Amino acid sequence: MKARTNLQITQTHRMNLSLGLQTALHVLRADAAALIRYLEEQAAETPALVLRPVFPGAGDWLPRWSGVLPHSGPDEVATLAAHGPSLMAHVVSAIPALVSGERDRKIALALADALEPSGWLGRRLEDIAAELGLSVDAVSPVLSRLHRIDPPGLFARDLAECLRLQAIDAEVTDPILTTMLSRLDLVASGDWATLARAAQTSEAEILVRFRLIRSFNPKPGASFAAIASPLREPDLIARQGEGGWQITLNHSALPALTIDPDASGAARAREVIRLVETRNTTLLNVAQAILSHQRAALDVGPSALRPLTMQSLAETIGLHKSTVSRVVAGAAVDTPHGTWWLRRLFSSDMGADTAAAALHARLARLVATEDAAQPMSDDALAQALCSDGAALARRTVAKYRAELRIPPAHRRRLKP
Known part of the structure; x- marks a missing residue:
């Protein structure tokens, strides 16, 4: 038997993304950390692309620190973050392993009841002790045991104690850091010279400790919120101004980009800058549309989230749903109620214009109270x-x- 060759002609359609389009999509969906890595790689390959990192200066604090610095005032502590849905459950479940005895257990539960959404104690230790009919000396040892609950910084009485607990946990406490934590007013104003004299060290050593402090979480309780992002540099900042809520890019999250005209690769450097600017513009437009729809949540917290789908938002702002999905994939916005994932602000309708995410927050509040x-x-x-x-x-x-x-x-x- 002879073998026969059977030839057939078929027509198929395939879409191949160009390298430029693949790069644009990669930049579009990158969060701040991923974008920094990409820019560092491009700068290494393109001499004309110059990255200028944002160095700490007077008042140059991460957005999540707003409201906790010494000049902010004590009245802002109650609005540091959205209520953490499982913060109370997390704390109560950890108490039995740390506290024994009926009296100490009652003290621990009273301290837990005094927790603010930020993870700080919202009441003075003297007032809690008086309510229990006990002395501060009886309550303090129980508080010290509760300081062991993760994440470090829970049950702190002020910002300095919150940071000190995290420094102890990370085993980075030294005399210089201790001096800086005792003078957070100077840290907030960026008075490195005065701090260096107080700590009897150089300004370079002060800046090293400053970067360390910036890595700590001033609101450890906020990480328990249903729509909260992990501890990280947010891409956007939402703040209320005279004309209402203002949504801006967090420029401290990314290095400044410039072009060296005397170096090679200027055309490629311009293309990278164009991609980043397009990403930033698209992210800002999408975020403004999302938070305009969720204005009530910015006012009172996650319990006021309204139903929102990516398809409806895309139609409103004239983008494709896939573009919206990409740009919010890893982006986060810092608000007075904590740092939120943009993706978590989309939620299905459960009736009465109530989002499923809002019901999560309301459920947590019911259980906590x-x-x-x-x-x-x-x-x-x-x-x-x-x-x-x-x-x-x-x-x-x-x-x-x-x-x-x-x-x-x-x-x-x-x-x-």
Whole structure:
């Protein structure tokens, strides 16, 4: 038998992305950290592209530090971050391993009740002790044990103690850092010369410790929020001004880009700068549209989030859904209620113009304020959450509770 060759002609369609388009998409979806890595690689290959890092100067603090510096005033502590959905559950579950005895356990729960969303104690230790009918000397040892709960900095009484606890945990405490933590007013104003004299060291050593302080988290409790991003440099900043909410790029998150006209690769350097500018413009436009829709959440916190889909937003601002998805993939915005993932601000409609993400926050608040002796069942939680017209089944509440790491009612009940 002879073998026969059978030739067939078929027509297929394939889309090949050019290298330039692939690069543009990569830059578009990059968060600040990924974009810095990309720029560093490009600068190494393109002599004309010059990266000028943002060095710390007077008042040059990360956005997440706003509201906690000494000149901010004590009244701002209560609005540092959105209520952490599982902060209370996390703390209460850690107490039995650290505290024994009925009296100390009551002290620990009283201290937990005094936690602010930021993770700081919102009341003076003297007031808590007086309410319990005990001395401060009896309450202080229990507070010291609660300082061991992760993340470091929880149960701090002020910013200096919050940072000191994190420095101790990281094993980086030294006399220079201790001096700086005792003079945070000078740190906030960037008075390196005065700090150097106070610590009897050089300004270079002060700047080394300053960068270390910047890496700490001044709001350790905010990381428990349902829509919070991990500790990181946010891409955007949302602040309320005279004309309403202002959304701006966080320019301190990225190095400044310039072109060296005497070096080779000027055309490539201009192309990189154009890609970054396009990414920044697109990110800012998308973020402004998202936060304009979620203005109520900026005012009061995540419990006021409204339903929003990427498709509806894309149609509103004239972009493709895939572009919106890419640009919000790793982006975060710093708000007075904490640092939020932009992607988490999209949420399905649960009825009565209520977003699923808002119900997560409301569920956490209900559990945090319930009677510990008679915790609410999933049925009771569902009824409370549906009081404003939202549609929520008991099994959905159970699912949300599990996502927030909140134990069921029988495990939340405070035993006598």
